Amino acid sequence: MEVCTLAVGNTQVKNNVFLAPMAGYTDYSLRKLQLEMGAGLTFTELVSAKGLMYGGAGSKELLYSGEEIKDTAAQIFGADAFFLRAACESEYLKDFKIVDINMGCPVPKVFKNGEGSALLTDIKKAENIIKECVKSGKIITVKIRTGQKKGDDVATDFAMMSENAGASLITVHGRVREDYYSGEPDFNAIERAKRAVKIPVIANGGIFTEEDAINMIERTGADGVMLARGAIANPFLVSKLTKTPINITLKDYMLKHIKLFSKRVEDKRAAMEFRKFVPYYFKGMTGVKELKLALLKAENTAEIIELLSKNL
Template sequence: MRIKSIKIGDYIAENNVFLAPMAGYTDYSFRNVALKTGYGLSFTELISAKGVYYKNKGTASLVYSKGNEDKTAVQIFGSEPYFMRYAIESEELKDFKIVDINMGCPVPKVYKNGEGSALLKDIKKSAEIVKECAKSDKIITVKIRTGLKKGDDIASEFAKMAEDNGAKLITIHGRTRDAYYSGEPDYKAIEKAKNGVKIPVIANGGIFSKSDADNMTERTGADGVMIARGSMFSPFIACDILGIDPPFTKKEFMINHLLSLIEMLGDRKSAVYFRKFVPYYFKGVDNIKDLKLKLLSSESGEETLRLINENT
């Protein structure tokens, strides 16, 4: 794919390879090390607008970005324009220039509240949300899916709606809600959306290698790509796509990640939290059954660190 900078309102992302929001994975500890591999922009996981309004204690750690604020967009979710705008203008989000609105989360607890992907059923309400959020002095972006169920294609309509109401970029996860995270992305839907708007369109879904990124941009004409699970399966996927040398080894990537986790969560919690990354970091690595078992049962961050140091 052609590497280029992306203009998002008056913000310029250095390149068009973005790190996706992933709840429970892309907190500061992961984003901080991943950003060093070259991504042009990263996103926090989805943060409840109402949670910000009601001073939910969890918000601070979710937006925590020490020194990376200029390369991090905060993603919020909700269904009421008032709460969304309140969150955007809150003290908690004051260090961030870009706020992304989640219109794609498939999880039932979010969907049932009319939030996340449920907004794809209601373009009028979605427009009101984008319009209200765009009245703030933040740069507003939107992340959608191609629809709710197989065969749907609302991407072009929503991209136009987002643009018309003040969004400066749209990311399209080329799958419907019922597909969750599996299946081929709908390249045609992304292409159609791209051709209907002037704002940059970022394509997402199923990009696990440089050739997937090439294929995605070739088939859709999208301005850039967003990588989610591929960032954990292949920690240097951004380097591959950008054509740059990895700044450190995979072992150093994991150690860096873990050290941040230990600092943020403490010894026991960091080990437990790190377990969910093991299937990603070690997928396809041969002869490490024992190591995997030890990492998956480790109760101490220091012990996890030792295991990685001595065995990888």
């Protein structure tokens, strides 16, 4: 695939290989690591616009982006245009140039509130949300799925509506809500959406290898790819795609990850956060069963650092 800079509204992003928003995973630590691997743009995990406006400390923490804020988009979700626009205009998002609106989250708690993927059932409401957020002066991007159930394809209509409403980029996760995260992405739906608009269309879903990324671009003609679980399971995938020279082993990467966590949060929590990544990092590795088990039980970061340092 051709890796190139991308104009998004009135800004340029470094390249067209993005790291997806992933709740519980793409905190500052992972975003920083993947920017070092060459990602063109990263996203915070979804943050409730209402939660933010009611001053939730947790929401603010999710937005922390350090100096990397220039290569980070804030992703917000909600059903109420008033709150979404207010979030865009708030102090919390002041330093983010790009704000992404989540229209794909399948989680029942979100869906039942008319948020996330529920917006795909109400194009007028979604349009109003985008128009209101655009008035904030932020560069607004949108992340959608292709619909609710097998056979749906709302991607083209949503891409056209988003462009007309003033959005500067759309990411299409080529799966429907009932797919959650499994199954082959609907390449045709992404391709149709791409052909229908002039704003960049980013393709997402099921990219775990370089070949998957090449195949995605070939089959959809999309302007770029967004990597999600593939970037967690294979920390070097972004660097391979972007041809970013790196001089770091998986062991060093893991050590860096745990140290970044421990700088940001209380020690026990840093250990817990790191433990979530263990199944991904050790997948397919042989002879590490005991180390994996020990890491999954580790209660503090010193223990994790020692285990990794001595056993890898």
